[in-house]
Amino acid sequence: MTSTNSSTVLLVMDxxxxxxxIASDSHQLTANLQTAIAAARAKGIPVVYAVLGxxxxxxxxxxxNKMFQQLFRSGGWFVLEKDEGAAIPAAVAPLPGEIVVNxxxxxxxxxxxxxxxxxxxxxxxxxxxGLSTSGVVLSTLREAADKxxxxxxxSDCCADRDPETHDFLVKKIFPRQATVKTAGExxxxx
Numbered sequence: 182m183t184s185t186n187s188s189t190v191l192l193v194m195d196x197x198x199x200x201x202x203i204a205s206d207s208h209q210l211t212a213n214l215q216t217a218i219a220a221a222r223a224k225g226i227p228v229v230y231a232v233l234g235x236x237x238x239x240x241x242x243x244x245x246n247k248m249f250q251q252l253f254r255s256g257g258w259f260v261l262e263k264d265e266g267a268a269i270p271a272a273v274a275p276l277p278g279e280i281v282v283n284x285x286x287x288x289x290x291x292x293x294x295x296x297x298x299x300x301x302x303x304x305x306x307x308x309x310x311g312l313s314t315s316g317v318v319l320s321t322l323r324e325a326a327d328k329x330x331x332x333x334x335x336s337d338c339c340a341d342r343d344p345e346t347h348d349f350l351v352k353k354i355f356p357r358q359a360t361v362k363t364a365g366e367x368x369x370x371x
Contacts, residue, residue, distance in 0.1 A: 188302070188303050188304055188305035188306055189221075189226050189304070189305075189306040189307075189308060190226065190227045190228075190229055190299060190302050190304040190306070190307055190308070191217060191218065191221040191226055191227070191228045191229070191308045191310070192229055192230075192231060192289060192307055192308065192309050192310065192311070192321070193214065193218065193228060193229070193230045193231070193269075193273065193310050193311065194230075194231045194232075194289050194309065194310065194311030194312070194317040194318065194321060195231065195232060195233050195311050195312045195313070195316070195317045196214065196230070196232075196269060196270065196273055196310070196311060196312060197232055197233065197267055197268060197269060197270075197312075198267070198268045198269075198270055199267070200233075200312040200313075201270060201312070203312055203313055203340060203341065203342045204312065204340035205340065205344060207340075209337075210337075210338065210340050211270065211272050211273060213335070213337040213338045213363070213364040213365075214272075214273045214310060214338050214364070215272060215273060216364040216365060216368055217308070217310060217335055217338050217364040217367060217368065218273060219368075220364075220367065220368035220371055221308070221371075222276070223371075224371045226308075226371075227279070227280075227302050227304075228275065228276075228279050229279070229280050229281075229282065229295070229298055229299075229302075230269060230275050230279065230280070230281040230282070231281075231282050231284050231289035231293065231295060231311075231317070231321075232267060232269065232281060232282070232283055232284065233267075233283075233284055233285075233317075234267045234283050234284075234285075235285065269281070280298050282294055282295045282298060286320075287316050287317055287320040288317065288320035288321050288323075288324045289311075289317060289320075289321040290321065290324045290325075290328075291320075291324075304330070305330065305331060306330065306331040306332070306333070307321075307325050307330045307331070307332050307333070308332075308333045308334075308335060308367065309321055309322060309325075309332060309333070309334045309335065309339075309359070310334075310335050310338035310339060311338075311339055312339070312340055312341075313339075313340065313341045313342060313347075314339040314340060314341040314346065314347040314350050314351065315341050315343070315346050315347070315350060316341075318334060318339050318350075319350060319354070319355075322334065322355060322358060322359055323358070326358040326359070332358060332359035332360070333359060333360045333361070333362060333367060334351065334355050334359045334360070334361050334362075335362060335363065335364050335367055336351040336355075336361050336362065336363055337363045337364055337365075338364050339351070
């Protein structure tokens, strides 16, 4: 178990093999994530991973859930827990003792025990990274804001299928509820 002298937690969300294809430059995204993760570990900040994964037959997916049904039909990065595509890339994989929560919805809070984990760390500040900016990052940011967390989004540790959507969110929407920094800026400020 990671010990910490901080109430900050770095969340690495939906950074999974199959999802990496949505990043226009997955190598740069990986390098930025490595910077953030290394900085967090060096300062004793817990790194918590949230991944999307479903059971065989997708019993968690309601027939009326438009987004997940669309992903399922399109063959998008809809993954089973045991699929290779569900794996976290080795370059940013958790160390022994780092927690991985398996979520069943878009927000990192939904369908998993993330709140219990954050409670263990007495988290007050969340640093968000993930794929996609318009999916897990936006949904988690909104829910975290409603739960009164202080939030930082690492803009270069997120990506979206549509770069314009990513830019709009990190420049226009996220600053209303979060501090937006690059991985380098965040690491230098620790």
